[in-house]
Structures are given as structure tokens and as C-alpha cells.
Amino acid sequence: MADRWIGRVALVTGASVGIGAAIAKKLVKHGMKVVGCANNGVNKVKAIAAELKSQNAPGLLYPVKCDVSKENEILSMFAEIKEKFGGVDVCINNAGLSIDCPLMSGKTEDWRRLLEVNVLGLSVCTREALSQMESKGVDDGHIFNLSSLGGHKVLEGIPFYCGTKHMVTALTEGLRQELRAKKSNIRVTSISPGYVKTEFMSRMLGEEMSEQILSTMKSLTPDDIANALVHALHAPPHCQDCFEYKMADRWVGRVALVTGASVGIGAAIAKKLVSHGMKVVGCANNGVDKVKAISEELKSQNAPGLLHAVKCDVTKEDEILAMFAEIKEKFGGVDVCVNNAGLGFDCPLMSGKTEHWRHMLEVNVLALAICTRESLNQMAERGVDDGHIFHLNSTSGHRVAGSGFYCGTKYMVTAMTEGLRQELRNKKSNIRITSISPGMVKTEFAIRMRGEEKGNEIYSRMKNLEADDIANSLIHALHAPPHCQIHDIIMRPTEQRS
Incomplete structure (x- = not known):
């Protein structure tokens, strides 16, 4: 402490x-x-x-x-x-x-x-x-x-x-x-x-x-x-959650998939897991070169694990399936799936563009569901019964503030997290599922969603969470003993009001 x-x-x-x-x-x-x-x-x-x-x-x-x-x-x-x-x-x-x-x-x-x-x-x-x-x-x-x-x-x-x-x-x-x-x-x-x-x-x-x-x-x-x-x-004073853990030895050498691993929370999680000795598949689409650069950086630091970069557009099911085939061929299959990829558009319900709504559904909901299904299939094939699925959710999955459609996709992630928990329990599986719901995190997300000027103005209002805060919370949940499921983590900047 x-x-x-x-x-x-x-x-x-x-x-x-x-x-x-x-x-x-x-x-x-x-x-x-x-x-x-x-x-x-x-x-x-x-x-x-x-x-x-x-x-x-x-x-x-x-x-x-x-x-x-x-x-x-x-x-x-x-x-x-x-x-x-x-x-x-x-x-x-x-x-x-x-x-x-x-x-x-x-x-x-x-x-x-x-x-x-x-x-x-x-x-x-x-x-x-x-x-x-x-x-x-x-x-x-x-x-x-x-x-x-x-x-x-x-x-x-x-x-x-x-x-x-x-x-x-x-x-x-x-x-x-x-x-x-x-x-x-x-x-x-x-x-x-x-x-x-x-x-x-x-x-x-x-x-x-x-x-x-x-x-x-x-x-x-x-x-x-x-x-x-x-x-x-x-947790550090600016954060209403977070811990730096030495992760349980049972995860050393195991395989984790992190979607959206090129920047922000995804990159922080990938680095953290590699530093704890895991083999991490970091997927990104346009940012795959950034994942490769992170991989080289970790290699130069003699990190105990490894980061394998894969190019994948998670809006396309065939690319997701090809990625899982590559994971199976190179590493045998996934033990941990971190569904981090997500996006938001400033598109009101009264005037938003249909293509923006569809794009959010493809990334925030369908890609998450497909990656989860394929991960569970690979776990089942190999007899893995201690795997872990993570959904990077948002406080917007628990209360509506700002873009109603984006919040709707995150509310669906909340429902899917509980739905999967119930399915796993009905099968008497010991695979765990955790939803992590951060508030304002200083990454590229708000800038992409609102534009650079508005995004930076939003971040300037308070001491925001950092990507490492979320990565540390994921390690906390992954480190928990097998009988203990940390199902929901909701974390905000201490100064955040909504």
C-alpha cells in the first residue's frame, strides 16, 4: 500500500x-x-x-x-x-x-x-x-x-x-x-x-x-x-481506483490478445502484460506500425514477455478470423482476450449520420462479440478453463452523458458482460469476464471524437485518468485468485462530476 x-x-x-x-x-x-x-x-x-x-x-x-x-x-x-x-x-x-x-x-x-x-x-x-x-x-x-x-x-x-x-x-x-x-x-x-x-x-x-x-x-x-x-x-490521488500488482505466476508465458493496441489504453495494457511475462498479440489497423515500434522498444528493454503485432480491421469479420487463425498457428490459442478497440463520433440521435452509427456498432459491439466468441472457442479447443475476457467499457455504459448513440453501444457492452457471465456459469466454466469502465482518460480518444481544440479543452478541465491507471486495474482483476471474479470496475478521475 x-x-x-x-x-x-x-x-x-x-x-x-x-x-x-x-x-x-x-x-x-x-x-x-x-x-x-x-x-x-x-x-x-x-x-x-x-x-x-x-x-x-x-x-x-x-x-x-x-x-x-x-x-x-x-x-x-x-x-x-x-x-x-x-x-x-x-x-x-x-x-x-x-x-x-x-x-x-x-x-x-x-x-x-x-x-x-x-x-x-x-x-x-x-x-x-x-x-x-x-x-x-x-x-x-x-x-x-x-x-x-x-x-x-x-x-x-x-x-x-x-x-x-x-x-x-x-x-x-x-x-x-x-x-x-x-x-x-x-x-x-x-x-x-x-x-x-x-x-x-x-x-x-x-x-x-x-x-x-x-x-x-x-x-x-x-x-x-x-x-x-x-x-x-x-490508487493515486487523482484516481478513484488503481493498483500496481505483481501478477500471478500462472500467467507467465500465456497468450493475451489486445485489440486497439497502438495507442492509449490498449498500448498501456499491452506493455504491462509483456512486462509481466505474457505473450501479447497486439492488433491495430492503421496503427500497426506503432505496435511494431512498441514491440521493438520492449525487446530493447529485455522485457520478459513479447509483443507480436498483427494488422486487423476489427470491422471486418474475415480479418478477425484470419487474426485468430494466425494466433492459433503461432501461439496455440488465446488465454486472455482484452476487447479494447472502440470509437465514438459526435453524432446526435436527432441528426447523426447513419454510417457513423453503423461504424460504432461494428467496432464497439460486433467486433467485441466476435473476438470474445473466437477467444472462447480457442480456449475450449485447448481445454483452458481459467481464461479471462476483458471488455473495455466506459462510465457511459452506466449513465448517459454526451453522445446518446455512443452511450447506447456502451450500455450494450454492460449487458453483454453480464450475459456472458451467466452463459459461462450455466456451462459451469471457470473462465472469468470483467468490464472496466473508466471516466475521462487522457488519450487520443476525445481528440478523435471531438476534434483537437475541443478535445484538449475537455482534458484541461481536470486531472484525468492515465492509460496506466486502467492497465493497472486490469492487472488487479487478472491477478485475483481463480475463485474470485472482479466483474465490474468503475473508475473516474477524482475531480470528475458526471
């Missing part, structure tokens, strides 16, 4: 077991002063603190008893933090609960309890943490909201719980907008895990049902979530 966090103060709510305990341990081992709060489980936090002390961990864990459903106890906790440590730099809203309480027959007191912990406790802790950051002049703080897949889809049997997590999703985005309006560099991140093997599942569903569900799959572990949090916390 970045040195700037050593000695800084983090609050972790619900720190006695599961995800909260894993996060607290991870941060202490990275040298942070961690306030671990729990109610009935405070003695468990004390035991973890003693264990870390015996291991000579560089940071410290300070236990505090606090029921986050009671505002007076939260305020007392923050007063104690201010007195002992000067205030909070990082707030991790991990405490949460679920109760089996259907909408048609649930008890009002159960619903109220869920709201008090999952929504109000989180909101009060966030407000007080931000207040302490402001009073200390901290402008690089970080708020984490531990959400759930239930914050993005309604899971059967627990609709009220999912409703609280949907609200956490809205609160996260709402806070991001408030912080940007104040021109604050404080960041907010929501982490939404699927099934994690903790006590939470058995509390929510009962021991028998929990064991039945968890026995059907290799579940996430609390450390997986803690690692994702450290990943986001480590």
Missing part, C-alpha cells in the same frame, strides 16, 4: 469477524492505526489486536465498543477517536446485517433494525468522518461503503435487505457528487461482494441453508474483499 497511509487513522465498523476483521488486520499490517468497532463482539477485536501486537505488526488496532444503530454511541466513538488519534482519515462502513423478513409478512422492528444499521449507521459514520477530515484539513481521505450484489439486483428471499443495499449504492454516488461539487479530493468507494464465506450468511439464512449454498461453489473469502479495498486505497 502507498506510503502516504502509514501512520494514518482508519475506522472499521463491524471489525470483530469476517470481512471487517480481515480489513482491520490488512490495514494494521500496512502500518495504519485502525479503530475497530464492534458491539457484542468487542472482545474479539481485542483478541485480534493482541494477536497483531504479538506479530510485531507495524500498525496498531484499537478496539472500541459501539452499537452503530445508536447515534449517541457513534458520536462518543468519534469523540474518542479525535481525543486519542486526532481524527479519522479513512472510514470503512462495514457493519451490516440481514434478517429473514419478507415484504408481505416481515416484522416492522426487523425492518427498522436493518435501516438503522445498514443505512443510518453508515450515514452517521460517514458524516462524522467527513467532519473530522474537514476539521483536520484532510483532503485525501477515503470513505468505503461495504455494499453487496444485493445493491445492484434483488436477490430472492431478502428484498428488504436488498433495498437497504440499493440505498447504499445511491448514497455512494450521491456522496461522490457532493464531494465533487465542493471540489474535494476525498474519495468514496463502494465494494459489492457476492457470496463470502463468513458468519453473515449463517446468521441471515440459518446454518443449514448457508452451508447448502456455500457447498455449491468456491466462495469469496474475507481476504478477497480486504485486498480489493487495499487496491482502491492505494
Whole structure:
């Protein structure tokens, strides 16, 4: 983790077991002063603190008893933090609960309890943490909201719980907008895990049902979530995501295809993968000579992998098929497919040119679908069951801003990512799929789309993401252990408002 966090103060709510305990341990081992709060489980936090002390961990864990459903106890906790440590730099809203309480027959007191912990406790802790950051002049703080897949889809049997997590999703985005309006560099991140093997599942569903569900799959572990949090916390200040990882050894010598590899994000990804020892096929059309130049540069640097340049116009299926035939002949087939090629035109829905719309569909949608299909075919032929498909998406695949047609193509990428995940699961495949959705990245993209003058003016408005930020996030997802699928990464410049 970045040195700037050593000695800084983090609050972790619900720190006695599961995800909260894993996060607290991870941060202490990275040298942070961690306030671990729990109610009935405070003695468990004390035991973890003693264990870390015996291991000579560089940071410290300070236990505090606090029921986050009671505002007076939260305020007392923050007063104690201010007195002992000067205030909070990082707030991790991990405490949460679920109760089996259907909408048609649930008890009002159960619903109220869920709201008090999952929504109000989180909101009060966030407000007080931000207040302490402001009073200390901290402008690089970080708020984490531990959400759930239930914050993005309604899971059967627990609709009220999912409703609280949907609200956490809205609160996260709402806070991001408030912080940007104040021109604050404080960041907010929501982490939404699927099934994690903790006590939470058995509390929510009962021991028998929990064991039945968890026995059907290799579940996430609390450390997986803690690692994702450290990943986001480590990101450079201008970026609401990013990490520099040493990639898992299992990828050394494996084959990756990167489309649109001549400049920008594609070139950064190709370089990064080669530097980690992969054999990378970098495809481009008019820019293929740039890929060749990058290949020579990497060769001169004695990079452990290699970059093989291929000329391919991804709007033409026959050229895509010829490229995959060449990959099969030279390298045996693809293990990782990075669908990076994309383009946009400034063409409104009311007056745009049909050929521009068609061109965007050919590149952003059809080429991505064809490259994905052919990659999966080559994986199947060779018995590869740990491959990875990446779709370079956009924040425009999650909200409409600017060109409606371009956003429409990216919304389709979002849908295709989830659709492929479902297809792979139905086949019981362990191949993973990840969508990476950056906000404003300083590349040639906006200049091509808007023209040089307008493009440069757009980039001058803020400190933009860099191509390497996106490449590092891809490495993060590729590095994750095989049982852990990082499905969606949404990242923006800290200063971006939309």
C-alpha cells in the first residue's frame, strides 16, 4: 500500500469477524492505526489486536465498543477517536446485517433494525468522518461503503435487505457528487461482494441453508474483499481506483490478445502484460506500425514477455478470423482476450449520420462479440478453463452523458458482460469476464471524437485518468485468485462530476 497511509487513522465498523476483521488486520499490517468497532463482539477485536501486537505488526488496532444503530454511541466513538488519534482519515462502513423478513409478512422492528444499521449507521459514520477530515484539513481521505450484489439486483428471499443495499449504492454516488461539487479530493468507494464465506450468511439464512449454498461453489473469502479495498486505497490521488500488482505466476508465458493496441489504453495494457511475462498479440489497423515500434522498444528493454503485432480491421469479420487463425498457428490459442478497440463520433440521435452509427456498432459491439466468441472457442479447443475476457467499457455504459448513440453501444457492452457471465456459469466454466469502465482518460480518444481544440479543452478541465491507471486495474482483476471474479470496475478521475 502507498506510503502516504502509514501512520494514518482508519475506522472499521463491524471489525470483530469476517470481512471487517480481515480489513482491520490488512490495514494494521500496512502500518495504519485502525479503530475497530464492534458491539457484542468487542472482545474479539481485542483478541485480534493482541494477536497483531504479538506479530510485531507495524500498525496498531484499537478496539472500541459501539452499537452503530445508536447515534449517541457513534458520536462518543468519534469523540474518542479525535481525543486519542486526532481524527479519522479513512472510514470503512462495514457493519451490516440481514434478517429473514419478507415484504408481505416481515416484522416492522426487523425492518427498522436493518435501516438503522445498514443505512443510518453508515450515514452517521460517514458524516462524522467527513467532519473530522474537514476539521483536520484532510483532503485525501477515503470513505468505503461495504455494499453487496444485493445493491445492484434483488436477490430472492431478502428484498428488504436488498433495498437497504440499493440505498447504499445511491448514497455512494450521491456522496461522490457532493464531494465533487465542493471540489474535494476525498474519495468514496463502494465494494459489492457476492457470496463470502463468513458468519453473515449463517446468521441471515440459518446454518443449514448457508452451508447448502456455500457447498455449491468456491466462495469469496474475507481476504478477497480486504485486498480489493487495499487496491482502491492505494490508487493515486487523482484516481478513484488503481493498483500496481505483481501478477500471478500462472500467467507467465500465456497468450493475451489486445485489440486497439497502438495507442492509449490498449498500448498501456499491452506493455504491462509483456512486462509481466505474457505473450501479447497486439492488433491495430492503421496503427500497426506503432505496435511494431512498441514491440521493438520492449525487446530493447529485455522485457520478459513479447509483443507480436498483427494488422486487423476489427470491422471486418474475415480479418478477425484470419487474426485468430494466425494466433492459433503461432501461439496455440488465446488465454486472455482484452476487447479494447472502440470509437465514438459526435453524432446526435436527432441528426447523426447513419454510417457513423453503423461504424460504432461494428467496432464497439460486433467486433467485441466476435473476438470474445473466437477467444472462447480457442480456449475450449485447448481445454483452458481459467481464461479471462476483458471488455473495455466506459462510465457511459452506466449513465448517459454526451453522445446518446455512443452511450447506447456502451450500455450494450454492460449487458453483454453480464450475459456472458451467466452463459459461462450455466456451462459451469471457470473462465472469468470483467468490464472496466473508466471516466475521462487522457488519450487520443476525445481528440478523435471531438476534434483537437475541443478535445484538449475537455482534458484541461481536470486531472484525468492515465492509460496506466486502467492497465493497472486490469492487472488487479487478472491477478485475483481463480475463485474470485472482479466483474465490474468503475473508475473516474477524482475531480470528475458526471
